[in-house]
Amino acid sequence: MIEVKDIHKGFNGEQILKGITTTFERGKTNLIIGTSGSGKTVFLKCMLGLFTPEKGSICYDGATYSDLSTEEQRDLREQMGMVFQGSALFDSMTVEENVMFPLMMFTKQKKEEMLVRVNEVLARVNLENSNNKLPSEISGGMQKRVAIARAIVTRPKYLFCDEPNSGLDPRTAIVIDNLIKEITEEYDITTIINTHDMNSVMEIGEKIVFLKFGNLEWEGDKSQIFKTDNEAVTEFVYSSNLFKKVRDAQLKGL
Template sequence: MIEVKNLRKAFNGEEVLKGLNFVFDRGKTNLIIGQSGSGKSVFLKNMLGIFTPEEGTIEYDGKPYSEFTDEERRELRKEIGMVFQGGALFDSMTVKENVMFPLKMFTKMKKAEMEERVDNVLERVNLVGADDKMPSEISGGMQKRVSIARAIVNRPKYLFCDEPNSGLDPTTATVIDNLIQKITHEFDITTIIITHDMNSVLEIGEKIAFLKDGLLAWTGTKDEIFKTQDKTVTDFVYSSDLFKKVRKAQLKGY
């Protein structure tokens, strides 16, 4: 679990995050949504320790990050998996080498142990047989699955995903969504996903934080987001063609 309390962050005197409070639940897909400029990426970077907030705390399983020693921060880093927007694979490494990279960096496992772990996660993301391929030789959807495999190979407690469906077709995006959710449940991970994709909200929005202008404008689930009367939220979510179709079906009683 990650709990954020009264989080404030400013740049050049302009406040970007304005006192956010939110609990990201363990074993759930926690989504952060909102328009561009709402503060989503800044929020994520504060939780990752890339930015230091002016006020507020970020607690990992009850302990404020600001109170962590350097050693505790290094240990926490080992417990975090990250799926980047563009995949961020190493072009000069094979699929297997990409996935093995965190094990080489953060563990003292023997080569045979690392290879067994890599084989296990590649099987988990349905990439058996892709070990020796280069990133340029596989599709965008497969690259995202490699990125997920790399993120979970260290068996993290926390998984951060920054626009994991960026650049993917709707069918492949749904596959990636469901894979992330299944892994979250299976390994009881605290998963946080930044997304613009309303399909993702509909598919895996178990807990949603909607940001607007640096404020937490609404919280709820994928089911509750259809019932809210908050115009700020409805104007945002129903701008999606998918949500318009769902809403129309709901009104007809389907």
């Protein structure tokens, strides 16, 4: 679980986050949504420890980040997995080498032990026998699955995903959404997903935090977001034609 309490963060005199308080539960897919400039990326980077809030605190399973020593903060960051927008794979490395990279960086395992773990996570994301392929030799959806395998290879307690469906077709995006949800439940991870994809909201939005101009405007789940009368949320989600159709269908069934 990650508990965020009254977080403030600004740059060059401009306040980006204006007192956000919320909780992200373990074993659930927690989504952060909002328009460009709402503060989603800054919020995510604060939770990753890349930005230091000027005010407020972030607690990871009871441990307040700002109270930890430098070594303890480093140990905590090693418990975080990250799926980057666009996958961010190393072009010159094979699939196997990309997934093994965090193990080489953060563990002292022998090569044979690392390879066993790499094969485990590749099998989990349905990429058996892809070890020796380069990123350029596989599809965008497969690249995303490699990125997920790399993010979970160290058995993280916290998984952060920044626009994991960026650049994917709708069918492949659903596959990635479901894979992230399955892994979250299987490994009992606290998963936080930064997204603008309303399909993801409808598929896996167990906890949704909606930001507007650095404020927490609304929070709830994928069933509650259909029924909210919050105008800012309604305006945002109605930008998706698919979301509008689904919402209208659900309301007719009430």
